[in-house]
Amino acid sequence: MIELNDVSKVYSNGVKGLEDVNLKINKGEFVSIVGLSGAGKSTLLRSINRLIDISSGDIKINEKSITSASEKQLRLIRRDIGMIFQSFNLVKRSSVLRNVLSGRVAYNNTLRTLLNLFPQKDVDLALKALERVNILDKAYTRSSELSGGQQQRVSIARTLAQEAKIILADEPTASLDPVTTKQVMDDLKKINTEDDVTVIINLHFVDLAKEYSTRIIGLQAGKVVFDGTPEEATPEVFEEIYGRSLKEDELLGEENL
Numbered sequence: 091m092i093e094l095n096d097v098s099k100v101y102s103n104g105v106k107g108l109e110d111v112n113l114k115i116n117k118g119e120f121v122s123i124v125g126l127s128g129a130g131k132s133t134l135l136r137s138i139n140r141l142i143d144i145s146s147g148d149i150k151i152n153e154k155s156i157t158s159a160s161e162k163q164l165r166l167i168r169r170d171i172g173m174i175f176q177s178f179n180l181v182k183r184s185s186v187l188r189n190v191l192s193g194r195v196a197y198n199n200t201l202r203t204l205l206n207l208f209p210q211k212d213v214d215l216a217l218k219a220l221e222r223v224n225i226l227d228k229a230y231t232r233s234s235e236l237s238g239g240q241q242q243r244v245s246i247a248r249t250l251a252q253e254a255k256i257i258l259a260d261e262p263t264a265s266l267d268p269v270t271t272k273q274v275m276d277d278l279k280k281i282n283t284e285d286d287v288t289v290i291i292n293l294h295f296v297d298l299a300k301e302y303s304t305r306i307i308g309l310q311a312g313k314v315v316f317d318g319t320p321e322e323a324t325p326e327v328f329e330e331i332y333g334r335s336l337k338e339d340e341l342l343g344e345e346n347l
């Protein structure tokens with residue numbers, strides 16, 4: 091379980107990224123975070139694995155505070171948390187397999203990692219991860235030669251190889267076309283249902299949030315203003331979260347869903 095208790099984040103310029111956020115997210119949930127640009131979606135996601143230090147409150151991952159964790163405890167907690175970014179965050183000049191293997195780094199000692207000496211079981215795990223996202227044939231290709239959708243699948247495979255129990259995805263489909271967007275969302279949903287991995291995802295397209303999530307959280311100026319099921323997230327609710335009616339570019343479009 092992920093627990094946020096009275097979490098606030100004030101950036102050094104005084105901007106409130108998050109204000110008094112209280113949330114409990116159970117194992118296996120598929121949670122979409124929606125809201126206007128600047129509402130605090132990235133701040134929330136990045137606070138959960140402490141890529142950003144919060145200003146007050148506490149965040150617990152499976153009963154352990156990540157807020158007050160030591161460096162060593164932080165490494166252990168983070169081992170269970172996979173991160174997926176809009177920009178894929180791959181080492182472009184390295185092979186796909188090498189990128190997926192980097193999900194095993196936290197399980198191996200630094201010297202072996204530097205020397206690229208991964209145990210065979212890790213290599214097998216990485217190949218299996220690539221198979222699950224349907225790009226096993228690209229294992230030995232340089233990552234820079236892949237399409238955006240394929241690169242995002244490599245980063246999903248990396249979280250699979252990591253055996254992450256939580257996936258945090260920050261606008262993972264923002265630079266993808268509608269068809270590839272669906273494929274990436276399908277992969278995430280498959281991992282969520284088959285492996286019981288908790289997925290928390292920031293999404294620009296609200297219809298995508300409704301289609302894939304078990305829960306939608308709406309943010310406005312750093313505050314949670316909606317927390318409910320996709321069924322409860324009516325057009326009126328979205329209008330409240332956004333403070334205006336939805337724009338066409340906030341919908342992927344029915345023909346693509």
Ligand SMILES: Nc1ncnc2c1ncn2[C@@H]1O[C@H](COP(=O)(O)OP(=O)(O)OP(=O)(O)O)[C@@H](O)[C@H]1O
Pocket residue numbers: 101102103105106107125126127128129130131132133134
């Ligand atoms: N490093 C920073 N320093 C100062 N202010 C920041 C910083 N990062 C974010 N902010 C501000 O905090 C608020 C929340 O930003 P955040 O990136 O979390 O929003 P978001 O909902 O993810 O937006 P977007 O959809 O545009 O990515 C915004 O007002 C933003 O300008």
